[in-house]
Amino acid sequence: MKKILFKIGLAFLMLVLYLVLANIMYEKYFYRQDLKESDAEMLLKIDSLQFTSDVLYFAESSNATLADDDTCLLTIAQMIDSLSPKKVMAIDHGAIHAKTYKSLIENIKDDAKVKTLIVTLNLRSFGANWIHSKMETALMKANVMYEQIPPIAKRIKLAFNGFDNQNDQMRGHIMEDHWRHDYIHLPDTFPYKNVRAWDNAVGGGNVLNFTTPNGDWDMPRIELATSYIKTYAFTIVPSSNPRIKDFDEIVEIAKRKKLKLVYNLLAENMEYADSLVGKALTDVMKENAQMLIKRYTDKGVLVVDNLSAVAGKEFTEKRWTSEHYTQRGRWTIARNVANAMSIK
Amino acid sequence: MLFNSLQFIFFLPVVVLLYYLLAHKYRWILLFIASSYFYSVFYFPYVFVLYAVIIIDYVCGLLIERSEGRKRWWWLVISIISNIGLLSYFKYTNFFIDIFNETAPFVHISKHIKNLDIILPIGLSFHTFQSLSYTIEVYRKKQKAEKHIGYFANYVLFFPQMVAGPIERYERLGNELRISQRLSYENFSHGLRLVLYGLFVKMCIADNLAPMVDEVYQAPESYYSSSVWMAMIAFAIQIYADFYGYSTVALGAARMLGIHLMDNFKQPYFALGIQDFWKRWHISLSTWFRDYVFFSMGGSRVKTFRWIINVLFLFAVSGFWHGANYTFIVWGILHGIAYLLDKGVSNIIPTQIKQLKLFSIISMLVTFAVVVIIWVFFRAKDLTCSLAILKQSMSYGIEANKHLQVSCIPLSMLAIFVSLELAIINTRFDNWLASKQISxxxxxxxxxxxxxxxxxxxxxxxxxxxxx
Known part of the structure; x- marks a missing residue:
């Protein structure tokens, strides 16, 4: 028995030795390559920008997506920077959400220069359509690289599937399940009680009667309408919504790190939502937005309400839902954020 | 639960520890709970599909044993229909719906059926086949019906091999599960060695080759033929490393519990012909089809023409077992044709030539090349893609503009793997290592x-x- 215990002890010691050795080698020779492969180079960005800027602007693609005919090529963060006496820099990447912001913010050190964080509060990111999107696996993988653990531990987590890496089919199945069963706060008289029923009815064409001049179904318009339903028809349940949990935790982290926090509730295309689907949908969107504004204002966050601030024509995407704005739309949002920050 | 997951790294030691701490009579409960948990991590509701398989075959086994004559046959038919029915529903429904939708317009049917939102329970083909082998063996009176549903459940559920085999027979696994295993250093060290090697093979070989293969298979027309060949060979190694790695971890995990699973691979790429290949590749499936399908069709005792048809049918079914896609059926049929050709050619070649070392080397290379080419149908998403790959592999790449970039890491890993595989010819990694000095x-x-x-x-x- 003693011999076996000795062997086990020795093996354990060897394993620790391997881990230390591997960590040194990994950090020196391979870590940067893995950051690149995991699409997690924002970590390098936050490591440097936190010491050179006063304000960090965390955003998805809304920050830097431009319209083809824009003459002003500034991002929203650059616009805020130009409107503010403080140095504002962006930490942004397409399709990221609060869970990524949270992990990145954890990397801000106590002696960092940055004192204010602006975080985009994207209404769409609270819906099942985004929460269970196929992009989630890649995002969660990158998230592992933002964790504050030794580099070799990050590698082990990636290699041994230590993150949410469900396959696309499973994510689609879960999303469908939410569409079929999630409660939406709609008038009692409203004929559809869930996304699937609503989507099927509108997708069938007869509900909205979108037709082309020839009398055929206007399929692009019908598909856009169903896309709005699948994207925005949800009622946020704070107790179970993972995005709420992430944004709540960001509040706690900011408090702990003594950082001023601004939530920038992004503009959605309310005009399109209204003209394509109708008041039932815009009411649900507004109700969710109001809930978020109240929740985070109560928690001491400065929430800038941009939900209806941008006109429909200032959205660059006409065929799907997004928060991509023309220069006029970006300036509107930047001004609202800069004004709110200077007032508070 | 995946073997290459942090969950499994913690799960396995806990189960092994509890297994040896518990008295033998309670171990089946532990294994049942552990296996159910292991499976439910993939998708909880589907553990009930497995329970359904268990209950049906447990009851059918008992009833077959108790019945006589025609009744016995009927209980077997019920077991077969239930298992194949479950498998067909989950695996093949959407495939047949697609066929209906594709062919309906030709026969003037305007109806379009929507695909069902079905997720295939992981490893369903494996556990239905394993469970079916039990009822068939009971029917053939080669196996006594299991009275204890717990032991039978563990035979179907046993977590190391439940999702991708080896497909064990009750005679072996069922009986091993009944034996009171004692903690032994040998089992433990052999088991750990196999787990370590299996993870290395899967994670360092298969997972490093996969991105290269994916890159070429996504757009084969962009790559020069040399790159396409590299991807084809890389896939042959990837799928072997992937499946062999899994099976090796399975063997190791079971061995830590004192249970010996069958070897599912015997270095198939060293095979000297397609017949030999199928004695070395996925052995548990080949023997399953041989014992329960091929022999039932008359085996080799039928006339030559019938035998040829039987062989082709068997390989086609085996291909279809792998997946609901035409590509798998073509893959199976091509293997059947290669098998028949190999059989024919080997009958013609004189024994003196067969004994030459050069002949063995040439046979090995030809077999490998044939297998590599046929794997294209297994990997490609559809027949069009398969043909595009094959066409590109034979073209001079007039329209191609890309070379496959291969980094030194996969090549270094491959060098280590090949060296180890050459070292362990005719034995197994754990046994080979046991014979070496501690240093x-x-x-x-x-x-x-x-x-x-x-x-x-x-x-x-x-x-x-x-x-x-």
Whole structure:
């Protein structure tokens, strides 16, 4: 028995030795390559920008997506920077959400220069359509690289599937399940009680009667309408919504790190939502937005309400839902954020 | 639960520890709970599909044993229909719906059926086949019906091999599960060695080759033929490393519990012909089809023409077992044709020539080349893609503009793997290592652990055979 215990002890010691050795080698020779492969180079960005800027602007693609005919090529963060006496820099990447912001913010050190964080509060990111999107696996993988653990531990987590890496089919199945069963706060008289029923009815064409001049179904318009339903028809349940949990935790982290926090509730295309689907949908969107504004204002966050601030024509995407704005739309949002920050 | 997951790294030691702490009479409960948990991690509701398989075949087994004559046959038919029915529903429904939708317009049917939102329970093809082998054996009176549903459930559920085999027979696994295993250093060390080697093979070989293969298969027309060939060979190694890696971890995990699973591979790429290949590749499936399908069709005792048809049918079914796609059927049929040709040619070649070393080397290379080419149908998403790959592999790449970039990491890992496989010819990794000096053993452990830590693929590719 003693011999076996000795062997086990020795093996354990060897394993620790391997881990230390591997960590040194990994950090020196391979870590940067893995950051690149995991699409997690924002970590390098936050490591440097936190010491050179006063304000960090965390955003998805809304920050830097431009319209083809824009003459002003500034991002929203650059616009805020130009409107503010403080140095504002962006930490942004397409399709990221609060869970990524949270992990990145954890990397801000106590002696960092940055004192204010602006975080985009994207209404769409609270819906099942985004929460269970196929992009989630890649995002969660990158998230592992933002964790504050030794580099070799990050590698082990990636290699041994230590993150949410469900396959696309499973994510689609879960999303469908939410569409079929999630409660939406709609008038009692409203004929559809869930996304699937609503989507099927509108997708069938007869509900909205979108037709082309020839009398055929206007399929692009019908598909856009169903896309709005699948994207925005949800009622946020704070107790179970993972995005709420992430944004709540960001509040706690900011408090702990003594950082001023601004939530920038992004503009959605309310005009399109209204003209394509109708008041039932815009009411649900507004109700969710109001809930978020109240929740985070109560928690001491400065929430800038941009939900209806941008006109429909200032959205660059006409065929799907997004928060991509023309220069006029970006300036509107930047001004609202800069004004709110200077007032508070 | 995946073998290459942090969950499994913690799960396995806990189960092994509890297993040996418990008295033998309670171990089946532990294994049942552990296996159910292991499976439910994939998708909880589907553990009930497995329970359904267990209950049906447990009851059918008992009833077959108690019945006589025609009744016995009927209980077997019920078991077969239930298992194949479940498998067909989950695996083939959408495939047949697609066929209906594609062919309906030709016969003037305007109806379009929507695909069902079905997720295939992981490894369903494996556990239905394993469970079916039990009822068939009971019917053939080669196996007594199991009275204890717990032991029978563990035979179907046993977590190391439940999702991708080896497909065990009750005579072997069922009876091993009944034996009161005692903690032994030998079992433990052999088991750990197999787990370590299996993880190395899966994570350092298969997962490092997968991105290269994916890259070429996504757009074969962009690559020069040399690159296409590299991807074809890389896939042959990837699928072997993937499945062999899984099976080796399965063997290791079971061995830690004192249970010996059958070897599912015997270095198939060293095979000297297609017949030989099928004696070395996925042995548990080949023997299943041989024992329960081929022999039922008359085996080799039928006339030559009938035998040829039987062989082709068997390989086609085996291909279809792998997946609901035409590509798998073509893959199976091509293997059937290669098998028949090999059989025909080997009857003509004189024994003196067969004994030449040069002949063996040429046979091995030809077999490998044939298998590599046929794998294209297994990997490609559809027949069009398969043909595009094959066409590109034979073209001079007039329209191609890309070479496949191969980094030194996959090549280095491959060099280590091939060296080890050459060293363990005619034996197995754990047994080979057991015969070596402690310093040599630790040198090998060190290499494998450091490779796993530093060079394992981080793109997280699921085990290929899980989808079957």
């Amino acid at each position: 040599f053993r630790w040198a090998i452990y060190s290499v494998l652990i450091l490779c796993l830590l530093l060079f394992s693929g981080i793109k997280s590719f699921p085990f290929i055979y899980f989808q079957f």
